[in-house]
Amino acid sequence: MQKIHAAITAVNGYVPEYVLTNHELETMVDTNDEWITTRTGIKERRILKGEGLATSDMAVPAVQGLLEKRGISAEEIDLIIFCTSTPDMVFPATANLLAHKIGAKKAWGFDLQAACSGFVFGLTTGAQFIESGKHQKVLVVGGDKMSSIVNYEDRTTCIIFGDGCGAALLEPNYEGYGVIDSICKSDGSGGQYLNLKAGGSLKPASYATIDAKEHYAYQEGQTVFKFAVTNMADVAAEVMERNSLSSEDIAWLVPHQANKRIIDATANRTGVSADKVMINIHRYGNTTNGTIPLCLWEWESKLKKGDNVILAAFGGGFTWGALYLKWAY
Numbered sequence: 001m002q003k004i005h006a007a008i009t010a011v012n013g014y015v016p017e018y019v020l021t022n023h024e025l026e027t028m029v030d031t032n033d034e035w036i037t038t039r040t041g042i043k044e045r046r047i048l049k050g051e052g053l054a055t056s057d058m059a060v061p062a063v064q065g066l067l068e069k070r071g072i073s074a075e076e077i078d079l080i081i082f083c084t085s086t087p088d089m090v091f092p093a094t095a096n097l098l099a100h101k102i103g104a105k106k107a108w109g110f111d112l113q114a115a116c117s118g119f120v121f122g123l124t125t126g127a128q129f130i131e132s133g134k135h136q137k138v139l140v141v142g143g144d145k146m147s148s149i150v151n152y153e154d155r156t157t158c159i160i161f162g163d164g165c166g167a168a169l170l171e172p173n174y175e176g177y178g179v180i181d182s183i184c185k186s187d188g189s190g191g192q193y194l195n196l197k198a199g200g201s202l203k204p205a206s207y208a209t210i211d212a213k214e215h216y217a218y219q220e221g222q223t224v225f226k227f228a229v230t231n232m233a234d235v236a237a238e239v240m241e242r243n244s245l246s247s248e249d250i251a252w253l254v255p256h257q258a259n260k261r262i263i264d265a266t267a268n269r270t271g272v273s274a275d276k277v278m279i280n281i282h283r284y285g286n287t288t289n290g291t292i293p294l295c296l297w298e299w300e301s302k303l304k305k306g307d308n309v310i311l312a313a314f315g316g317g318f319t320w321g322a323l324y325l326k327w328a329y
């Protein structure tokens with residue numbers, strides 16, 4: 001029997017309307033457009049405004065649009081993997097809340113926490129359920145309301161992050177299209193450099209954790225940069241080498257959008273030319289789990305059946321990984 005591959009059969013995304021520009025940030029912290037642009041490549045990012053709105057509220061329109069494109073109902077979904085670092089609540093899983101909101105009554109689901117590598121890890125995980133024959137429709141969602149954990153008085157982090165969410169549907173393919181290979185890695189010794197210190201079982205919320213601003217994302221930027229710039233590039237090159245792919249074979253490189261300089265380093269290391277690299281960091285900043293599906297959504301009309309696509313990511317944990325897929329439609 002022909003091997004079952006897990007193919008992406010639809011993608012969609014959602015970004016909130018509110019645009020937080022570098023110029024507005026200049027009025028909030030001691031920074032400037034020139035610094036942000038040259039150090040990160042970011043010009044603006046989206047922010048989810050409004051009381052009572054959470055990460056799942058960005059996933060709802062993203063997934064509903066995806067289902068409409070694919071022409072299927074939410075009840076056909078078997079499994080939802082929600083990749084996020086900003087779940088609506090610590091528990092229950094945002095995947096469950098999303099299933100309820102969209103009416104995915106037959107789906108089970110769970111959240112996947114791998115910081116910025118979440119979507120690569122999520123696709124890798126979801127693909128297993130398709131390849132094994134267990135499921136027919138697996139929804140992989142990647143999104144974050146980063147503004148809920150960003151300190152807008154800290155210029156070293158508030159200029160980077162934005163809110164957004166994307167989703168991809170995985171279905172079986174018998175013609176060799178879909179996820180071909182992936183490499184996922186992690187190293188917990190990096191946890192100290194990028195984290196959210198309080199609110200977990202280690203440091204439950206208290207007046208002291210609030211006073212110490214420990215409910216905000218913490219990052220030692222330079223250290224994270226050094227690990228990200230080499231590991232993301234290396235793992236992308238590794239998955240290409242393992243599958244005997246040269247830069248000419250690659251139609252699209254889809255890097256996590258953390259910093260334009262890290263994206264450029266990954267493109268250089270893999271030899272993929274700039275015109276084949278999906279980049280939207282200038283408009284959305286780093287949406288953590290959202291960056292890669294938002295790129296796929298925005299480039300969907302340019303992707304062609306059979307295109308060799310490499311996804312690559314690096315994030316808190318540390319986590320990093322790359323995935324090779326043949327675009328299926």
Ligand code: UT7
Pocket residue numbers: 030031032035036039040116155156159160220221222223224225228257258259262286288314315316
């Ligand atoms: O997505 C998951 C993984 N995360 C990443 O991959 C992020 C990796 N890190 C980075 O992208 C970069 O390290 C940052 C964008 C966070 C920072 O860029 P950098 O080139 O590493 O800057 P730096 O931290 O070395 O700071 C350089 C200078 C410092 O001033 P002094 O000490 O040289 O006087 C900072 O205080 O820039 C200063 N600075 C700023 N200046 C204006 C830091 N933030 C700002 C700011 N505006 N927003």
